[in-house]
Amino acid sequence: MGWFSRDPLQIIAFQTYGTSRNLYIKGRALEDEDIDLSKKNIFHLVVNSWKRFKTDVVGNAKLELTLSNGFKHEFKTDKEGYFLVRLQLEGQPPECNEEGWLIYELSYADVELERKIQLENRFPGKMLVPSLKSNYGVISDIDDTILHTGIVSLLKWRVIYNTLFKTPGKRLPFAGAADFYHLLHRGPTGKAANPIFYVSNSPWNLYRYLEFFLKNNNFPKGPILLRSLSSFFKKNKVVNGESLSHKPHEILNILDMYPELSFILIGDSGERDADIYLDIAQRFPDRIKAIYLRSVAHKKRMFRVKSLFSDYKTVPVLLVENSDEAVIHARENGFIR
Structure with missing residues (x-):
């Protein structure tokens, strides 16, 4: 101790x-x-x-x-x-x-x-405490969604190198990501305070590191939800008889906390965001406005994600190469000003 x-x-x-x-x-x-x-x-x-x-x-x-x-x-x-x-x-x-x-x-x-x-x-x-006048909430991944991580690199060597040998001040966000998140934060009127929730599988040991990164790169302030280092070696949490990993558990907790609020989900195509978000959207089709997934440079994973959503039409799903594509879609759908 x-x-x-x-x-x-x-x-x-x-x-x-x-x-x-x-x-x-x-x-x-x-x-x-x-x-x-x-x-x-x-x-x-x-x-x-x-x-x-x-x-x-x-x-x-x-x-x-x-x-x-x-x-x-x-x-x-x-x-x-x-x-x-x-x-x-x-x-x-x-x-x-x-x-x-x-x-x-x-x-x-x-x-x-x-x-x-x-x-x-x-x-x-x-x-x-989100305002009752919020247009919607945003639930976002961090790694390879707004922060260059290298999660799809061989044996995750880029993740290890970036985490251990780069200060948060030297880490680069994806171009335009902070501006896009501010547009979502301010909503269609440009005057709202829509809540942004950052959910990551990183351990709590990196909390101050990620907090510094978000602030240093001018992302909207929001709850940062990580997991304990020991949970990497434990069984998933069981909720209502269902075994849930950290990320879906946190997302369901947020939806339960704000039953009147709808959400936009943002992640990447590198890990399991697509599967998690699809499951959430199928369970709460009236509460998910859109899903944005940043494309990664990995052909097999991109093919798998595209196949996953090939027959899904209920909630808009956009695979984006850059933040500008997400901004255009969000503006066309009235999410932002």
Whole structure:
């Protein structure tokens, strides 16, 4: 657990989502390894990569959540330092900012642990509460959808190289992707605040890395939903008797959280996005407005994806080579201004 090392403690609150009455807050308590994502030389790249995966967690720790309206709630982390708080609120709900973000604070509630905190025992967090006036929501993959990853490379060597030996400041988004997402965020009037959800199979160890990448490349802020490193070796979650991997589980959770909201799904043709999105669209045909899949340079996978949708006509599905093609389709269908 690393409690006896010199590193101070921290609480990382992941950007999540909920409603004015339903809190859905995730995060992790661990030691602060002092990772500086702005450093670019090879030594710091290797050190930072090692620190991201060598985590000294604070398991079974007592934490406290505080909302802006004074509401407080105590809870504990699990043995890996993770926590998930799901609560239904009563009374006057806390206020959100103009973009729909509910601001809260986390702190250590254990006196013994407080002694290891060198700074103030207050760690900020944000939870998105989409406006009831939203036109739709967007659920997007990250790897090879908005971020050049190399997921279809031989033995995933490009994924390993890009993750370990490139800073997020050096990683390149696909051309026009950020502009397209801002158009979707603002909707057909250009004045909306449609929610964007980023769902990836990457581990939570890369949360700060991906958060920095999205902000540095001017993508709309949105919940970033990853999975624990240990889940790579566990069986899939079972929901209503059905075994679900991380991504469909998160998508179904989002749809369940906002039953009145329709969605646009964005992914790529390299991995399993096509299969997952097709299944979601078949189960919720009235709630999926469109599916955009970025084409990848892999003939067999592209052939398989095209075959998958060859007889499917219920929801518009577009395989795009670039963001401009998606913009044209979205504008023609009234999704954007």
